[in-house]
Amino acid sequence: MEASTSERPAAAEGGVAPMVRFDRVTKRYGALTVLDDLQLDIAAGEKVAIIGPSGSGKTTVLRMLMTLERIDGGVIWVDGEPMTHMPGPGAAGSGSLVPASQRHLRQVRGKVGMVFQHFNLFPHMSALKNCMEAPVTVLGLSRKEARERGAELLSMVGLGDKLDHFPGQLSGGQQQRVAIARALAMRPKVMLFDEVTSALDPELVGEVLTVIRKLGAEHDLTMIMVTHQMGFAKEFADRVCFFYQGRIAETGAPAELFGNPENERTRQFLSAVLEAG
Amino acid sequence: MLWDWGYTWEILPVLAGAAIVTIEATLVGFVIAALLGLAFAILRMSPSAWVRLPVGGLVEFIRSTPLLIQIFFLFFVFPKFGVTLSAFTAGFLALGLHYSTYCSEVYRAGLENIPKGQWEASIALNLSPWVTFRDIIIPQAIPPVVPALGNYLVALFKETPLLSAIAVLELMQTAKILGSENFRYTEPMTLVGIFFLLLSLISAAGIRQVERWLKNRRG
Numbered sequence: 204m205e206a207s208t209s210e211r212p213a214a215a216e217g218g219v220a221p222m223v224r225f226d227r228v229t230k231r232y233g234a235l236t237v238l239d240d241l242q243l244d245i246a247a248g249e250k251v252a253i254i255g256p257s258g259s260g261k262t263t264v265l266r267m268l269m270t271l272e273r274i275d276g277g278v279i280w281v282d283g284e285p286m287t288h289m290p291g292p293g294a295a296g297s298g299s300l301v302p303a304s305q306r307h308l309r310q311v312r313g314k315v316g317m318v319f320q321h322f323n324l325f326p327h328m329s330a331l332k333n334c335m336e337a338p339v340t341v342l343g344l345s346r347k348e349a350r351e352r353g354a355e356l357l358s359m360v361g362l363g364d365k366l367d368h369f370p371g372q373l374s375g376g377q378q379q380r381v382a383i384a385r386a387l388a389m390r391p392k393v394m395l396f397d398e399v400t401s402a403l404d405p406e407l408v409g410e411v412l413t414v415i416r417k418l419g420a421e422h423d424l425t426m427i428m429v430t431h432q433m434g435f436a437k438e439f440a441d442r443v444c445f446f447y448q449g450r451i452a453e454t455g456a457p458a459e460l461f462g463n464p465e466n467e468r469t470r471q472f473l474s475a476v477l478e479a480g
Numbered sequence: 481m482l483w484d485w486g487y488t489w490e491i492l493p494v495l496a497g498a499a500i501v502t503i504e505a506t507l508v509g510f511v512i513a514a515l516l517g518l519a520f521a522i523l524r525m526s527p528s529a530w531v532r533l534p535v536g537g538l539v540e541f542i543r544s545t546p547l548l549i550q551i552f553f554l555f556f557v558f559p560k561f562g563v564t565l566s567a568f569t570a571g572f573l574a575l576g577l578h579y580s581t582y583c584s585e586v587y588r589a590g591l592e593n594i595p596k597g598q599w600e601a602s603i604a605l606n607l608s609p610w611v612t613f614r615d616i617i618i619p620q621a622i623p624p625v626v627p628a629l630g631n632y633l634v635a636l637f638k639e640t641p642l643l644s645a646i647a648v649l650e651l652m653q654t655a656k657i658l659g660s661e662n663f664r665y666t667e668p669m670t671l672v673g674i675f676f677l678l679l680s681l682i683s684a685a686g687i688r689q690v691e692r693w694l695k696n697r698r699g
């Protein structure tokens with residue numbers, strides 16, 4: 204990753220700067236360009252669904268924003284701050300950015316939380332402990348405060364009676380709800396969901412989607428979700444991005460994109476998904 | 481007379497005292513091996529090649545040179561550099577250092593078995609590398625390798641007679657002295673064998689106990 208220039212996201216006409224900006228972001232694995240010059244702004248509080256065929260780079264977008272992957276070009280901004288980069292030495296105001304240090308990453312990524320396809324709960328900790336670990340060790344909450352916060356969030360996701368259960372004692376749907384509570388306990392501004400229901404048995408999908416719906420309704424979180432549930436994307440998202448071969452092939456309000464897709468690829472993808480049921 | 485009971489009873493207390501020294505050297509040596517081995521294993525995972533490679537080289541070097549040479553080195557050569565150690569200290573340090581390299585391999589296997597998702601969840605929650613190791617990785621990596629560590633505890637224990645080479649008054653050295661003083665080796669050497677057998681059995685049982693405890697703790 205090289206030094207870059209990238210403009211601090213300015214307030215748009217509506218008066219708010221985007222919460223997340225991918226500014227000409229490129230990601231390669233060896234010779235394979237997974238994301239090509241990605242340009243994407245996401246407003247504070249916006250719910251964005253990312254759809255697209257397997258291998259189109261959807262997961263990679265989230266992983267870059269969570270700082271799990273380094274990027275090979277461009278700059279990612281979060282809440283008005285460069286995340287993948289930081290201002291170069293003695294460059295105040297010059298706009299020149301150098302790749303972020305570990306320290307800078309730790310400062311900025313606290314604004315982002317992520318829920319994974321395979322939950323990734325800590326198996327040796329109870330549901331409550333899973334939710335307390337980061338607030339205590341990162342935010343410096345007292346154990347009492349962290350316990351209260353964790354218990355409150357676990358009740359919010361419908362697991363108030365499972366605080367002392369270990370992940371191995373919970374169903375997939377319950378584990379995923381613990382994972383959501385665990386991420387929320389850090390009070391992120393942006394939440395990322397990567398196919399959070401695809402590892403679940405069909406009858407457990409609903410309970411997780413219900414929690415996400417509730418989050419969307421009750422909080423002003425910015426939410427970005429990769430999903431194969433087209434029905435949910437349609438109902439929940441403010442905007443849908445269709446990814447194809449590392450580019451956004453089409454983006455728009457769900458009603459437009461699902462009802463009247465302009466791009467041929469989008470049409471093909473949607474009809475294939477519909478056929479699969 | 482093949483076996484002299486009177487002599488046996490006479491030397492038993494002396495050997496029991498020496499057994500304490502053997503046990504002390506084993507325990508102190510193993511604590512060093514276990515902690516230093518963990519440190520080596522973690523340093524060998526460092527993202528920086530400046531840390532990873534020298535530590536890896538050191539571990540390989542210690543592991544592939546004989547323990548006896550390391551014992552001699554600490555005891556006879558270190559004083560030339562102004563570090564004078566008692567025989568006992570040189571002994572348990574050498575044991576600990578040598579076995580730390582085996583333990584480090586054991587830990588490495590344990591650490592490599594932690595799913596990638598655990599590291600990623602730790603990053604996503606913004607845990608520091610230190611907290612990630614302390615609270616997430618190590619508590620999951622160690623229980624499965626306790627049996628392997630236990631084997632090295634017993635192996636280390638069985639190598640303590642090497643300390644007789646620098647005249648630490650552990651079991652072997654004491655038995656040798658008793659034998660040469662009384663011109664009878666049968667009883668002291670047999671008793672030493674029995675001590676080692678008993679203590680090996682006891683520690684093996686202890687390790688199984690720890691394993692069971694670790695398993696139950698998870699529910």
Ligand SMILES: Nc1ncnc2c1ncn2[C@@H]1O[C@H](COP(=O)(O)OP(=O)(O)O)[C@@H](O)[C@H]1O
Nearest residue numbers: 232235237255256257258259260261262263264
């Ligand atoms: N660690 C990796 N090494 C090499 N290639 C990778 C790696 N991760 C993902 N890829 C490749 O990047 C492309 C995009 O992957 P991904 O973002 O996971 O797609 P999606 O989530 O849309 O299915 C795929 O072709 C995939 O094979």
Ligand SMILES: [Mg+2]
Nearest residue numbers: 261262263398
């Ligand atoms: Mg994916």
